[in-house]
Amino acid sequence: MTTIKELANTENLFTSGHRACAGCGGTVILRLLMAVAGKDTVIVGATGCMEVVSTIYPYTAWNVPFLHNAFENSAATASGVESAYRALLKKNNIKKKINFIAFGGDGGTYDIGLQSLSGAMERGHNMLYVCYDNEAYMNTGIQRSSATPFGSNTTTSPAGSVIKGKMQNRKDLTEIMVAHNLQYVAQASPAHWSDFVNKVKKALAIDGPTFINVLSPCPLGWGYDPSLSIELARLAVDTHFWPIYEYENEKYTINIKPKQVKPLEDFLFTQARFKHLKNEPALVEELKRFIEKRWNMLLQKENFCK
């Protein structure tokens, strides 16, 4: 068990001075990730908020080697880095054990980079892929993605008088990764930092591809006060909106089962992106039904794999 004090005392490998917004969930995720991964790590980042805010030339927020290639190919790029490492190990040109971590937002992971991710995971490269899922294309100004939840108002699924935001439910990327027969797949939330840290540790200990999907609250895109990021990340878990679970050795474990499930409205109506749903109880019911269906399926999977 890592304490918060221990984490705070680790070398700062993702440093301050980056240009992320106040309250950005993504930077909290990266900070925690790097505290666990440590110095012997190579990062490959997809084009997106985290890359843009951390690498504006001639500055960098990274105290580890960092490579950015393009938007849709961070997994493929990392597979090349990892292959080079294996080739150089064989030749004895390198001896140290190195962690390879690729990351992308939901745009670079669920959508445009899905094929690249799927290929890299199927090929079995020794790497951890972390998706910071802020549920829309935030870097380009809040456009819908396949991770955007039903009903959400985005700039390409605007809530109008006829169409009330995004009319499709989100894609379940975490389960798509489970379907790749990976040894370790998890969902996490920055509110449950200890759980996330353990998941990163587990993933990095595995010799093979692993995947962690982390909910990444976005004050600008979701429309809330920046002080509420962690609170929202917690509410997402407590409302079943974002279950915290892992798939490990062919077994599902739901890490957090809220004793008292909070009303979904508590999560939705803290955010501007859902405010138009206040007058649309039927749509809220539809979203609730979907969330509960997914939660129940997850419970069944957990039970089935016992």
Added chain:
Amino acid sequence: MSNIVAKTGNEAMAEAMRQINPDVVAAYPISPATEIVQIFSTFVSGGKVDTIFVPTESEHSAISACIGAAAAGARVMTSTSSQGLALMHEILFIASGLRLPIVMCEVNRALSAPINIHCDHSDTMASRDAGWIQIFSEDSQEAYDQTILAMKISEDLFIPVMVTTDGFIISHAMSRLEMYENIDVQNYIGEHKTPYNILDIDKPITVGSLVLQDYYMEIKRQQADAMMKAKEKIKELYVDFNKKMKKNYNVIEKYFMDDAEYAIVALGSTAGTARYLCEKLREKGERVGIVKPRVFRPFFATEIVEILENVKGIAVLDRSDMMSSSGGHLFNEIKSAFYRNNRQPAMRNYIYGLGGRDITVGDIEDMLKDIKNFAISKEKTPDIKYITVREQEKK
């Protein structure tokens, strides 16, 4: 020491890759380059190379993985063709922009639509502005030699290189190949050179930064400058290759050009057909010559003008069309190379062989007759002709 064998273009390129023994090959099969990847896979599975082979799920991921591997200090190669090269397009610019040495064995094939798997140069030409060095090969021997040479060029200049052959015409045609001993290839290419290494965790660097208005232009200017300087260095490396490997290659090949009145300029396999014709015509006393640019990027404009300026007429053969209404790629390069030159020979563009349409000795002979008439005539239009094509009847 060398061995004489019979190999297709694809086999020759795969053999060159084997002898280079790269650290990483990331590739995706596509006709007519599929065999290169297949043959190389057998070298990997049979322990003939030390390479880590990354069989990606697309060409886009193949070139992306090449970038990752090259940035990690590995010697890297790939292979593709046509739609595959087009799918790589976005990432080609990143490979050159990050100054990564990568060698690609590329087999020229038409681009869709309509879909067609046969030879033309549309794919390579569509990548001409991607900041890669581009080298054309006439036959298996050139494909083999230039693949080995390309590794040296790429690692000396930190510019990625694509070496091309003509789909099926060369890629699948068996011909005589003189191969070097493995050790000679290894000695020639030498130790792998890398511009930087992201596996050096003690010296962490950030590669692929976001560069805005304040620095972007300086970085691109440096890249352009590197390509300008590359011209002299590529020439030197050809000379060095000839010396070490006992060959006689140039960046632009010329045949019978010393006293030629008419010249044919062609890339790749067609230059061989044209040379055969030229030898026959020379026996009859006709003063015709052939110019075969091997290196298309960077473009050796001054050199090509020097070779061509004293002829009466130039037939520029293009196996691709820019679809700009101004002809093919080679024609446009040569035309602009002649701008402000004192001597201005007549020049006509012949677009031929799209989608693998045959080009025969007779076709080239007709072209020569045409360029002679064109040079004599006062009419200088049209300067673009599509040959061996069934033209639509005018209604």
